[in-house]
Amino acid sequence: MTTRNTPIETTTRPTDKDVILEVRDASVTFDMERGESRVMDSVSFDIYRDEILGVVGESGSGKSMFASALLDAVVRPGQLTGDITYYPRDGEAVDLLNLSERELKRLRWEEISMVFQGAMSSFNPTMKIRKHFEETLDAHGQDRETGLVHARELLTDLYLEPERVLNSYPHELSGGMQQRALIALSLVLKPNVLVMDEPTAALDLLMQRSILTLLENLQEKYNLTVVFITHDLPLVAGLADRLAVMYAFEFVEIGPSEEIIRNAAHPYTRALLKAVPNLDAPIDEMRPIEGSAPDPVNVPAGCSYHPRCPLATEKCIQVDPGYYDVTADHQAACHHWEQSIEAISYSVSSSDNRNTEVKSE
Numbered sequence: 001m002t003t004r005n006t007p008i009e010t011t012t013r014p015t016d017k018d019v020i021l022e023v024r025d026a027s028v029t030f031d032m033e034r035g036e037s038r039v040m041d042s043v044s045f046d047i048y049r050d051e052i053l054g055v056v057g058e059s060g061s062g063k064s065m066f067a068s069a070l071l072d073a074v075v076r077p078g079q080l081t082g083d084i085t086y087y088p089r090d091g092e093a094v095d096l097l098n099l100s101e102r103e104l105k106r107l108r109w110e111e112i113s114m115v116f117q118g119a120m121s122s123f124n125p126t127m128k129i130r131k132h133f134e135e136t137l138d139a140h141g142q143d144r145e146t147g148l149v150h151a152r153e154l155l156t157d158l159y160l161e162p163e164r165v166l167n168s169y170p171h172e173l174s175g176g177m178q179q180r181a182l183i184a185l186s187l188v189l190k191p192n193v194l195v196m197d198e199p200t201a202a203l204d205l206l207m208q209r210s211i212l213t214l215l216e217n218l219q220e221k222y223n224l225t226v227v228f229i230t231h232d233l234p235l236v237a238g239l240a241d242r243l244a245v246m247y248a249f250e251f252v253e254i255g256p257s258e259e260i261i262r263n264a265a266h267p268y269t270r271a272l273l274k275a276v277p278n279l280d281a282p283i284d285e286m287r288p289i290e291g292s293a294p295d296p297v298n299v300p301a302g303c304s305y306h307p308r309c310p311l312a313t314e315k316c317i318q319v320d321p322g323y324y325d326v327t328a329d330h331q332a333a334c335h336h337w338e339q340s341i342e343a344i345s346y347s348v349s350s351s352d353n354r355n356t357e358v359k360s361e
């Protein structure tokens with residue numbers, strides 16, 4: 001275990017943690033005319049079995065790249081390097097970046113499933129919802145009848161009327177219903193991990209929170225590990241067990257949600273929290289953080305946050321900070337995290353950020 005003031009090279013893992021996905025030194029690069037664009041930068045990270053992990057950060061910080069990397073689904077010509085290992089509950093570890101096309105196809109959906117950003121439009125408008133379930137089951141060689149029994153259960157779990165939804169075309173459902181149908185579809189092959197990239201961004205606040213409540217129920221019922229990606233820190237704060245804050249294509253702070261909300265150590269996280277007037281407030285009431293997010297072709301040297309950081313010193317400009325232990329399970333990539341806690345104030349005015357109930361539709 002590291003001492004409090006010694007930066008560490010990789011994310012530490014408390015020994016009592018059961019890891020389901022282990023990411024090591026993972027990077028994504030694109031060759032651009034104006035140079036190499038590094039949109040995920042040597043990320044090392046553990047995702048724990050059965051946790052809900054919230055990944056937050058500004059637009060363009062690399063959240064979707066991280067999500068795609070977890071399924072080896074980075075779009076070409078992006079190059080994903082490093083190691084990602086999946087540990088099933090039973091059976092051998094899977095080296096995710098060295099699978100054949102066939103193995104990868106099976107892993108996606110059956111082990112790790114993903115709801116992509118803007119996915120509501122991923123329903124084929126000419127096909128009833130039932131057909132989407134059937135095609136998914138067929139593609140994975142699963143029995144339709146058994147699969148549809150599970151689909152009906154999932155739809156019911158998501159407070160939808162199964163037959164009505166299965167017999168509808170996508171446009172016949174509201175946005176909230178479509179999104180829930182999509183979550184059911186992503187779970188129909190009983191994956192262990194569900195990665196959701198901004199799954200509720202297109203919905204109104206009440207529906208977003210309702211879906212989060214349902215997600216929490218699903219997570220418990222099916223022992224799911226959930227990675228919930230959003231730029232909306234207040235939204236995910238009440239749901240996630242842990243939060244991972246992304247800035248400039250890497251994680252700058254990781255820890256239990258409550259700990260991050262109450263005692264954020266990285267100046268960027270503190271600025272994010274300062275920008276939220278009230279954890280229950282809508283996102284559009286947030287005050288933006290001054291300065292702009294880095295260009296992936298030209299990430300600042302040393303600590304990439306230094307041009308925007310009120311605490312930046314010469315050391316920050318010269319030396320890229322590793323992770324410092326704030327507590328055993330809370331890390332921040334900042335040379336001056338102790339000073340950050342003292343000097344950058346923010347207030348959390350709501351302690352009750354639990355999500356709301358949803359009514360049956």
Ligand SMILES: Nc1ncnc2c1ncn2[C@@H]1O[C@H](COP(=O)(O)OP(=O)(O)OP(=O)(O)O)[C@@H](O)[C@H]1O
Pocket residue numbers: 030037039057058059060061062063064065066075076117231296
């Ligand atoms: N196909 C691509 N080619 C080159 N660069 C890309 C490509 N797709 C994304 N990027 C760049 O990768 C970086 C990270 O993008 P990413 O989509 O992961 O951000 P994000 O955090 O998900 O943002 P948002 O909140 O807007 O969804 C951005 O700088 C983006 O411009």
Ligand code: SF4
Pocket residue numbers: 266267268303304305306309310311312313316321333334335336337
């Ligand atoms: S390392 Fe320096 S520049 Fe980076 S966040 Fe900490 S104080 Fe700011």
Ligand SMILES: [Mg+2]
Pocket residue numbers: 063064065117197
């Ligand atoms: Mg994104």
